[in-house]
Amino acid sequence: MxxxxxxxxxxxxxxxxxxxxxxxxxxxxxxxxxxxxxxxxxxxxxxxxxxAGREALVRALEALGIEECEAALDAARLEDGPAADAVRRLVRELEPAAGLLSFLYTENQLFEGEEQNEGWARLDERISALFRRGQLSGEFRIDLTPAWLTEALFGLIASGAYVVLSGRVAPKDFHHMIAELMLGGALRTESAEEPRNEES
Amino acid sequence: MxxxxxxxxxxxxxxxxxxxxxxxxxxxxxxxxxxxxxxxxxxxxxxxxxxAGREALVRALEALGIEECEAALDAARLEDGPAADAVRRLVRELEPAAGLLSFLYTENQLFEGEEQNEGWARLDERISALFRRGQLSGEFRIDLTPAWLTEALFGLIASGAYVVLSGRVAPKDFHHMIAELMLGGALRTESAEEPRNEES
DNA sequence: CCCACGTGAGACATCAATGTCTCATTGCAG
DNA sequence: CTGCAATGAGACATTGATGTCTCACGTGGG
Structure with missing residues (x-):
């Protein structure tokens, strides 16, 4: 057989x-x-x-997205070394899933129902833990909550995927854009903090 | 009559x-x-x-969103004073329109067609000009393009509206969250740059 | 009073996406 | 070769949202 x-x-x-x-x-x-x-x-x-239908397809895509995110989190080893470097690794590992995440992000069908995949909560918790670790170690500022930093990271990844897709930014700049804005913000700083990078 | x-x-x-x-x-x-x-x-x-129909309604909402954004940009006086303060004023003025922007952001119907409202391009250009001004004055770092910073700002506003709507963050923290993450990033800095704020 | 106008309620047709079915074809394994 | 299994193509009904129409009601002005 x-x-x-x-x-x-x-x-x-x-x-x-x-x-x-x-x-x-x-x-x-x-x-x-x-x-x-x-x-x-x-x-x-x-x-x-x-x-079975569009619903089932979207659910399967959601499961795939969660699966890829969890694999990315595993590969990024969020508990190792400085939290800032962990964020950089995370963004790098998340890049292949960025397009899918961008789609799922706009598919608010997934979140307005009564039951939503608990995978998102797990991911949120793991990433929030990273930001919390960074705050406890003194690397990250404490006036921005881990929950917001987590949501902002997803938002920036979705924005990054969109802007790359639209051709306004080169795909090779994806990591740098997101990780460095997330970590250092737009302000120029004197401390030799983030100027080192592989830009352009 | x-x-x-x-x-x-x-x-x-x-x-x-x-x-x-x-x-x-x-x-x-x-x-x-x-x-x-x-x-x-x-x-x-x-x-x-x-x-006339759903299409017309969405278009009207788009026009309203653009109109409110342009009013916000006018009120924020983007050309005055330090660019960082202009960004803070911009976020503050944009807050009332955040929910609407969040909706329009996910309505990719608006952008996949052949003709899209040129209002978005005008807004993009004005905000990009602000970031460019900040880069020229030395306030903002130059390794992140104005186009990306503009897109990221919209993305963070949409994320902020969503996270406030979902109740995970208090509405009163909206400005601070977005403006300070956008400007200073998650890293804690020694330079007395952003620690002053009206948090909590 | 009377009429014009905006409105709500609902009937009805339409239309696009979808769910479901059948049938012929292809490819592969025994 | 022969038969099974998966596929592609297409017909068909269904469903939900939408576009369009009519009609009765109430309100305000002349």
């Missing part, structure tokens, strides 16, 4: 469809299921065999 | 409807036209007499 091949094929196809959908919906959130299917190179019927 | 009364009544009603719609759509972007009408205290028929 070919069950092994069957499952494997479905899995890889499902993932491919999901990523195509993410790429399309990122810059056209109202795309038709037919357009989503075409973008993935399959028919609407097959798309419907993978995902 | 009662034309004066007629026009006046229509104008005030239209504005009231627009603001009710903005408030509702801000936290439920997919609200039905019927819900929008109820929120404004009128019937769907009357709503349709004011705005």
């Amino acid at each position: 070919s069950h092994v091949g069957y499952y494997c094929l479905m899995a890889v196809d499902r993932d491919h469809v999901l990523r195509s959908a993410a790429a399309l919906l990122t810059h056209k959130a109202t795309a038709t299921l037919d357009e989503v299917a075409r973008a993935a190179g399959i028919s609407r019927a097959t798309l419907h065999r993978h995902f | 009662s034309h004066v009364g007629y026009y006046c009544l229509m104008a005030v009603d239209r504005d009231h409807v627009l603001r009710s719609a903005a408030a509702l759509l801000t936290h439920k972007a997919t609200a039905t036209l019927d819900e929008v009408a109820r929120a404004a205290g009128i019937s769907r028929a009357t709503l349709h007499r004011h705005f």
Whole structure:
């Protein structure tokens, strides 16, 4: 029996469809299921065999986004070294998921319902813990709450993805823009704090 | 003839409807036209007499948002004094429009079409000019482009409106959160730069 | 009083997206 | 070769939002 091949094929196809959908919906959130299917190179019927409907597709994208974020958090080793460096690693690791996050960010369907994926709360908590650690160690200012810093980080990542997508900023500047604005702000400082970077 | 009364009544009603719609759509972007009408205290028929359809309504909201932003920019006197203070004034003036901006920000219908309101470009240009002025005067760092700083400011305002709406941050902290993160970043600095504020 | 006007309520048609079905085709394994 | 499984194409019904219409009501001015 070919069950092994069957499952494997479905899995890889499902993932491919999901990523195509993410790429399309990122810059056209109202795309038709037919357009989503075409973008993935399959028919609407097959798309419907993978995902019961638009709702299910969006939920799957949400799960994928959460999964990628958690992988990024793991890879960034948020507990190691200076908190500021951890933030830089985090932004770097989060970059591949930025487009998907930008889409999910605008899909407020996900948050207005009664039950929302608890994965977001887990992510929020882990990132908030990083900012809290930085505050306790004296690296970060204490007048901005970890909750706000976390939300602002997501907001800046979404903005960064959008501005890169629109072509106004080069993709290679993504990390630097976000991490350095997040950490150092727009003001120029005398302390040799952030001037070192790989810009341009 | 009662034309004066007629026009006046229509104008005030239209504005009231627009603001009710903005408030509702801000936290439920997919609200039905019927819900929008109820929120404004009128019937769907009357709503349709004011705005030809959802498209027209969103366009009107866009125009309102741009109008309020331009008024905020005027009131903030971006050309006066230190650029950092101008940014603080700008955030303060922009706060009343934050919810509406947050809605428009996620309504990517407005930007994917071929023709988009040139008001956004004007606003972008004026705010970019402020950041450019700050860079030329030595106040702002030059490794972050004015275009990115402008986009980031809008992103932070949208994030701030969202986080206030969700109740995780008090409305009174809105200015401080956004302006100080935008200017100073998360890092704690020795230079007596931003510690003075009206926090808590 | 009487009329004009704005309004609310609702009926009705329309339209786009979607859910569901069938059927022919393709490709692959036995 | 033969049959199974997945697919693509398309027909069809459904659903929800929307556009459009009519009609009765009430209110304010002449």
